[in-house]
Amino acid sequence: EAQVTQNPRYLITVTGKKLTVTCSQNMNHEYMSWYRQDPGLGLRQIYYSMNVEVTDKGDVPEGYKVSRKEKRNFPLILESPSPNQTSLYFCASSGRGRENQPQHFGDGTRLSIL
């Protein structure tokens, strides 16, 4: 089954403790992206990657890092999490070609930073 898988689904942690949220897709998609969703602010893009070893900042990149060493994986790294990064996070992927392609989203990761 074609899917985008995020782990963990839920995490409660403390300020300053490094964490990584993994994202994996099995559709051989070139494009991958991370979003955060906060009440009243909607979904905002954090980082995206057009292909392996190619990443770029989205609208709210501060406090986050990403890497794209393999096509299928796009982890989101919080080196020193802070309470304002408490949010619902979504990973997405899409193919790239001559046709504009829809993004497929994971089920989300709810992070609580205390």
Place this chain on the structure above:
Amino acid sequence: DAKTTQPTSMDCAEGRAANLPCNHSTISGNEYVYWYRQIHSQGPQYIIHGLKNNETNEMASLIITEDRKSSTLILPHATLRDTAVYYCILSWGKFQFGAGTQVVVTP
């Protein structure tokens, strides 16, 4: 990317067609119209997209006006499971989600 305007909320009776409008008067020539929905806090679910022509799939129909300044998503027979926030997005690569329309389907 150009922005879209959607009503904040809509009610729809179960079994009836739901027509969700979206205005995008500043759409550019290469931007597609996408529709997604989000049920509670689940991941956004792709519904349909189009460039100029009307489109239909197993979930919905998309009607785009000839000048491309507005579109309508049609859910032909709304069910209670269609209750969700529906997002109309313009995209050539980057997706920017607005506030969407909260659709409530009632029995």
